[in-house]
Amino acid sequence: MKLTLGVDIGGTNARAAVVERATGRVLVSAKESWTERQPEKVVAEVARLLAKVMAGRDTGDCPVGVGLAGMLNGPVVVNAPNLGWRGVDFGTALAGAAGRRVLLFNDLSAAAWGERSAGAAKGSQHVLTVFVGTGVGSAIITGGRLVEGATGVAAEFGHTKVELEGGRRCGCGDQGCLEAYVGGARLTEWMKEEGLTGTPSDLEHLAGKGDPVARRLYDFAVGHLALGIANLVTVLNPEVLVLGGGVLSHCPGMVDRIRDVVGHRAGVAARRAVRVELARLGDDSGLVGAALLAAERAQAGAPPG
Ligand SMILES: [Zn+2]
Structure with missing residues (x-):
């Protein structure tokens, strides 16, 4: 697996990127702002962003790592105050929309992993x-x-x-x-x-x-x-x-x-x-970290979610 996919979801926008696994380099990224935070709209927006960054690249079956601020339990966002979500199965919904395995990570865990991998x-x-x-x-x-x-x-x-x-x-x-x-x-x-x-x-x-x-x-x-x-x-x-x-x-x-x-x-x-x-990666730390963590977990055979 040479490439991996990362998504960073904030309160007002999302970013998606294709990341080189060996170096943590962002090869291509895209950003979308929104005003409506209903989970189904965010799922559709993030799936569109992923399709955009993957266009013309051989991403194989690499997973998507998503970093977001909130308390998580597997694919479920238990509580994300800045999105106003409680008990939202975002991971499963995005996996369905993107046709890929999706792993969710707390934004800080993702950022720390990004800094540790490439920062x-x-x-x-x-x-x-x-x-x-x-x-x-x-x-x-x-x-x-x-x-x-x-x-x-x-x-x-x-x-x-x-x-x-x-x-x-x-x-x-x-x-x-x-x-x-x-x-x-x-x-x-x-x-x-x-x-x-x-x-x-x-x-x-x-x-x-x-x-x-x-x-x-x-x-x-x-x-x-x-x-x-x-x-x-x-x-x-x-x-x-x-x-x-x-x-x-x-x-x-x-x-x-x-x-x-x-x-x-x-x-x-x-x-x-x-x-x-x-920290050295600035806004990219969570994006890069989520992508690399997802690749690592997928390779280690972690259960889906
Ligand atoms: Zn407190």
Whole structure:
């Protein structure tokens, strides 16, 4: 299997690509935006995108790997808040429409696999990936394998708690999750509640200038993020820590804080062993990772779904 197919489904658009398996190179890709997110419309749109990128290429019987933000169970999207889907058997529907085997992956797992295969952590067997964008996501690769947990929801770092009781409300329904403080969407809300306007990058700027309210929010949010990551480094002993996502890519001060706290507060042996890198594949990490994961799983003979 020389080629493989990847799809990245976001809240407002989908991308599909033919990916070279040996290198993770995107040979051709196509993108489509939509306003309607009904599953049957998204299935039809993604099938059309796949047909477009496959035209004139010998893709054989290679599978399709789909990365999307949500909780998954085999081919079923259990919950994808940014699509408004609950209990949608998207994998089976897309397999029917595309006439190919389809495997679904959490977007962060896909992105981590992309970075590990062709990006910042290329060739590493032990990788911790943390992305801070609209939300906070992470993925763990240890011994060259993704850590998925007993029910496939391991590595939900964004929903680790930073308050013992109560705390800010999170999109997952709980309170006091890290994501409710430092995820871009919730951090922006928090800023508004405290009389500050703008983006997380504006908050970083204001905090840097010594604004007391900005400092309080920034120090709490970024302090917990950095300490949480340092603790994960202590627990997991990764070779590489890959940092990415829209918020981190626009807030260099957050990245510096994470580097500093990991360098001082992670366990002595673990912090000496870890290399901190920024994600390199940009928007392609999930697309490439989903394609390569699907090829790997299909070859390993994983059950369909
Ligand atoms: Zn949460």
